[in-house]
Amino acid sequence: MQIIQPHYHAIARTAQDYERMAMSGVVAVAEPAFWAGFDRLYPETFIDYFRQISEFEPTRAAQYGIRHFCWVAVNPKEAENPVLTREVLTRFPEFFAKPTVLGVGETGLHKSTKNEIESLQAHVDLAMKHGQLVLIHTPHLADKAHGTKTVLEVLAGMDVDPQRIWIDHVEEQTIKPCLDAGYWAGFTLYPITKCSPKRAVDMLEKYGRERILVNSSADWGPSDPFTLQECILEFRRRGHSLQDAIEVFHNNPCRFLGQNPKFDIQPIRIESAEVAHA
Amino acid sequence: MLSPAQVAEQYFLESRHQLLEIAAYLDRYDAAVARTQSTNGQLAGAERKLEVIRRALVIVAEKAPGRERTVALLELFATV
Numbered sequence: 001m002q003i004i005q006p007h008y009h010a011i012a013r014t015a016q017d018y019e020r021m022a023m024s025g026v027v028a029v030a031e032p033a034f035w036a037g038f039d040r041l042y043p044e045t046f047i048d049y050f051r052q053i054s055e056f057e058p059t060r061a062a063q064y065g066i067r068h069f070c071w072v073a074v075n076p077k078e079a080e081n082p083v084l085t086r087e088v089l090t091r092f093p094e095f096f097a098k099p100t101v102l103g104v105g106e107t108g109l110h111k112s113t114k115n116e117i118e119s120l121q122a123h124v125d126l127a128m129k130h131g132q133l134v135l136i137h138t139p140h141l142a143d144k145a146h147g148t149k150t151v152l153e154v155l156a157g158m159d160v161d162p163q164r165i166w167i168d169h170v171e172e173q174t175i176k177p178c179l180d181a182g183y184w185a186g187f188t189l190y191p192i193t194k195c196s197p198k199r200a201v202d203m204l205e206k207y208g209r210e211r212i213l214v215n216s217s218a219d220w221g222p223s224d225p226f227t228l229q230e231c232i233l234e235f236r237r238r239g240h241s242l243q244d245a246i247e248v249f250h251n252n253p254c255r256f257l258g259q260n261p262k263f264d265i266q267p268i269r270i271e272s273a274e275v276a277h278a
Numbered sequence: 279m280l281s282p283a284q285v286a287e288q289y290f291l292e293s294r295h296q297l298l299e300i301a302a303y304l305d306r307y308d309a310a311v312a313r314t315q316s317t318n319g320q321l322a323g324a325e326r327k328l329e330v331i332r333r334a335l336v337i338v339a340e341k342a343p344g345r346e347r348t349v350a351l352l353e354l355f356a357t358v
Contacts, residue, residue, distance in 0.1 A: 192295045199302045206309065 001245060002268060004253035005029040005228055007106075007135070007168060007188065007215035010057050010068065017218070017225055018064040024229050027250075028067035028265055030257060031057060032106040032135050034219060035075040043087045046074065050091075054098045069263060071105035071135055072096075079110075079119035089122055096130050102260045103127055105135025106168065109147040112139070120154055124165075128158075133260050134165045135186075138174065140193060148174040152181055164259055166213060171195055175203055179211060184256050186213040189227035197231035201238060209248045213256060243270050300335070304328070330358050 005021065008029040021029070031053050033046075040046060053070040061068035072095045074085045095101045107123035109116050120136070127134045139147035151167060162182035170178055170185045171194070178185045187200040195203075200214055218225040232249055236242070251267035258265070280288065307328060311321070337343070337350045 192291050196295070196299060196302070198299065198306075202302055202306055202309075 001025050001232070001242065001249070002027045003228065003232065003249050004257075004265065005215060005218075005225065006213050006253040006257065007032060007186065007217050008225065009034050009217065009219040010061065011052060012220035013218055013225065015060065015063070018061055018066055021225060022064040022066055024226070026066055028069065028253075028263075029061065030069040030071065030102060030253075030263075032071040032137075033073040033075065034106070035077045037220060039078050039081070041081075041084070043084060043091065046088045047091055050095050054095055054101050058100050067265065069100045069102050069257065071103050071133075072101060073105050073107045073123060073135075074119060075106070076108050076110040076116050076119065076137060079116040080113065082115055082118065085115075085119050085122070089126055092126055093130060096132055099262060102257055102263055103133030103135065103164075105133075105166075106137040107134070108137030108139075108168075109143075109151055110137075110139055111143060112147045112150045117150065117154055120151070121158065124155065124158055124160060128160055132164075133257070134160075136165060136167045138167060138169045140169065144169070144171065145173050148178070152177055155183075156181070166256060168213075168215070169194060172199070172203065175207060179207060184211045184213060186215055187231075189214065189216045189231055190223055191227065192222060197227055197234045200231050201234045204235065204248060205238075209244070209252065211252075211256075212248065213252055214249060246270065300331070304331070327358060330354060 003025045005026050005028070008031055010018070010029060010031050012034075033050065033053065036049075050070075050072050054072075057070065058068040072092055074088050079085055092104065096103075104123050104127035107120050109120060124134055126132075136151055138144060138151055148167070148170070155162075155165065163184075166184040166186055167178045168186035169188045175185050187203065188194045189197055189200060194217070204212060214228060214231055216225050216228040217223055228249070232245055235245055235248065246268050254263070254265050254267045257263040307324070334351050334354055337347055337354065340347065343350065
């Protein structure tokens with residue numbers, strides 16, 4: 001089965017992950033800009049990071065037959081430096097012109113501070129002005145419900161196209177308001193701290209597959225890119241068809257990411273062939 | 279050996295994860311019951327298993343049990 005990993009922090013992972021993902025059917029990954037584990041101090045650091053994910057990383061993925069796309073953003077955890085944020089934002093348009101950059105992300109909220117909210121607004125505003133897709137991070141653990149509500153309030157006050165915005169890391173308590181408002185919703189599968197493969201399938205069964213993206217994120221922390229394949233196995237074990245699995249784990253990423261014409265992988269429809277028995 | 283504070287901190291997220299999985303398991307069961315028309319006989323067998331889980335959760339939640347919770351749970355699960 002062909003799989004698209006729509007949220008994957010490749011620079012934090014080894015080539016062996018690419019190799020194993022390729023062997024398990026992954027045909028494309030999309031890498032949002034991420035926090036480095038410490039707060040960066042210089043705009044140039046971001047620019048080199050964006051060059052790494054938009055120029056170098058596609059060549060590394062290509063060695064395993066995997067298409068690599070990316071997003072650019074200042075991470076919400078670094079929004080407490082508004083001068084830095086504003087300066088980096090001025091450089092986004094040159095990256096929007098690159099052949100594998102799909103939009104702005106992951107922006108969003110971490111502690112939902114005033115600076116974070118202003119940064120989120122500036123990111124979304126810039127993306128909309130340039131016709132870019134948006135990937136929004138929502139907080140983890142105790143801050144999730146409040147942070148997601150705040151994200152929705154911020155977006156409601158802006159002129160945005162919900163179909164072009166993906167709100168990520170939703171869980172059982174936050175999925176409904178995101179879908180009800182017309183946004184795409186993402187399940188991020190982690191071994192411990194986010195959604196689990198079984199819970200993701202529960203939500204797929206409850207809410208359906210429309211405007212749902214499933215990813216395993218996979219960064220430099222405790223994470224595992226193969227929680228995505230674990231989720232596919234769980235989905236199939238519950239009796240869902242191969243075509244249904246393809247719709248969720250391949251075609252939905254095509255539908256959302258394909259709103260940017262640079263993402264040219266097309267949805268797949270399995271044709272069943274009649275087998276003639278002699 | 280770890281201090282009480284270290285134990286609470288070090289295993290909190292893992293325990294949170296395991297409890298969420300159990301909650302999802304019980305929700306999954308309720309959803310399955312709601313969408314299917316199982317016979318009373320089929321449900322009775324499933325309910326016995328679920329009842330053991332519910333009794334286990336009561337044991338787990340005891341603040342000052344008379345003995346180790348793991349021992350009590352293993353004995354309970356041996357009855358299934």
